[in-house]
Amino acid sequence: MHVFVVLCRLAWRYLWRNHRRTIVMLSAIAIGAWAMIFMTALTRGMVDQMIVDGISVIPGHVLIHDPDYLDDPSVNNRVALSDAELDERFGGAGFAGWSSRVRVPAIVTSERESRGVTLLGIDPEAERSFAFFDYDDVDGRFLEAPDDKGVVLGAKLADTLETRVGKRVVLMSQDPDNEIADRGFRVVGLFHAEMDATEESFAFVGKRTAQDMLRIGDSVSEVVFVGDDYRDVEPVYEKVAALVDDSVRVSRWTEVDTYLGTMMGMMDGFMLIWVIVIFLALSFGLVNTLVMAVFERIREIGLMLALGMKPAMILGQIIIESMMLLAVGLLIGDVLAWVTIKPLEGGIDISIVAEGMEMFGASSTLYPSFDIDDVILANVVVMILGFLASLSPAWRASRYEPVEAITKV
Numbered sequence: 001m002h003v004f005v006v007l008c009r010l011a012w013r014y015l016w017r018n019h020r021r022t023i024v025m026l027s028a029i030a031i032g033a034w035a036m037i038f039m040t041a042l043t044r045g046m047v048d049q050m051i052v053d054g055i056s057v058i059p060g061h062v063l064i065h066d067p068d069y070l071d072d073p074s075v076n077n078r079v080a081l082s083d084a085e086l087d088e089r090f091g092g093a094g095f096a097g098w099s100s101r102v103r104v105p106a107i108v109t110s111e112r113e114s115r116g117v118t119l120l121g122i123d124p125e126a127e128r129s130f131a132f133f134d135y136d137d138v139d140g141r142f143l144e145a146p147d148d149k150g151v152v153l154g155a156k157l158a159d160t161l162e163t164r165v166g167k168r169v170v171l172m173s174q175d176p177d178n179e180i181a182d183r184g185f186r187v188v189g190l191f192h193a194e195m196d197a198t199e200e201s202f203a204f205v206g207k208r209t210a211q212d213m214l215r216i217g218d219s220v221s222e223v224v225f226v227g228d229d230y231r232d233v234e235p236v237y238e239k240v241a242a243l244v245d246d247s248v249r250v251s252r253w254t255e256v257d258t259y260l261g262t263m264m265g266m267m268d269g270f271m272l273i274w275v276i277v278i279f280l281a282l283s284f285g286l287v288n289t290l291v292m293a294v295f296e297r298i299r300e301i302g303l304m305l306a307l308g309m310k311p312a313m314i315l316g317q318i319i320i321e322s323m324m325l326l327a328v329g330l331l332i333g334d335v336l337a338w339v340t341i342k343p344l345e346g347g348i349d350i351s352i353v354a355e356g357m358e359m360f361g362a363s364s365t366l367y368p369s370f371d372i373d374d375v376i377l378a379n380v381v382v383m384i385l386g387f388l389a390s391l392s393p394a395w396r397a398s399r400y401e402p403v404e405a406i407t408k409v
Helices: 002-015 019-057 083-090 124-130 155-161 196-201 207-214 234-241 258-296 298-306 311-344 351-359 372-398 402-407
Strands: 062-065 097-109 114-122 150-154 168-174 180-191 202-206 222-226 249-252
Touching: 002 311, 019 258, 019 311, 019 372, 062 234, 083 097, 083 222, 097 124, 097 155, 097 207, 114 124, 114 155, 114 196, 114 207, 150 155, 150 168, 150 196, 155 180, 155 196, 168 207, 180 207, 196 202, 202 207, 222 234, 234 249, 258 372, 298 311, 311 372
Parallel strands: 114 202, 150 180
Antiparallel strands: 062 222, 062 249, 097 114, 097 168, 097 222, 150 202, 168 180
């Protein structure tokens, strides 16, 4: 232990012998660490927001459907459980949130335009806790009960249809006998979402009203469940699966939206690759600094060897120098990243490129995410790679012959 303390003191003093070079190298490491963490925070924030928005629109972490529904989301492929059976099975099971709904393709027609939409028949109170928009922040009002006779459209869809709150529209779909099922609705509210595509895609009506319109009794298209964390849905999945039989299909959200599921998996891989690429650029400067530090004190190294210092101690001292250099640089970079990311977590307006971002399923506001796990990963990977990079100059220094090193000019 005493030897290690002595080597640490020597390493620290040698680092600051040429303070200009050390400061330049520290600056490079700090900027590199800041860039790694800052860019990762931006990307992590974008991907997380895409996933959260996507899960909200699906919505849910775990879903129940008819086995054929995901391939053919028609009214014929309904969950083989009535509302009463669903309440009996899941009502007291302790889920953070769950709801059943009617979800079918439909056409909405105003007096001027028609558009294809997804008709959602919902129980508004059951979904309030995990809806993807604020019920209280709509133009007009939101649905008040499962048998509400009004319809809520997206603000963008209302513009396209040239309609507004108070006007009437007609919703059309197919019933189980493949007959046209249509009904007139008064627009009672217009909701706002992060993306225009969401506002253009959905029409909300009461669940009971949708069931009556489609003539499907008290059956539904899907049942959705939410847990505490979208990254860990296995407890919810296992709980749901234990309460149903083979007549329905239980799916995780990653199976329903494979694009978002793949994005989440790619993010962790991207982080590791990004850290390695940045460090490869830094490693040339680090190795060069260590080589120059060794070259400048060849005679001192030879003298220490001649006085009985073991080659292993020389090796250890050079490695400790590199670790100290990296540790201080990373600490500065981590602090810089925290200072620059935290003020931006409230959101960065990128509406100037909103259309391009929407193509990827991202909103026009970017929320950087300072994830401590990303910071730890970046620091650990850099320290490991830095240790490997320092081995060559350290090994070279420990292999000098004392006489040759002392007499070297």
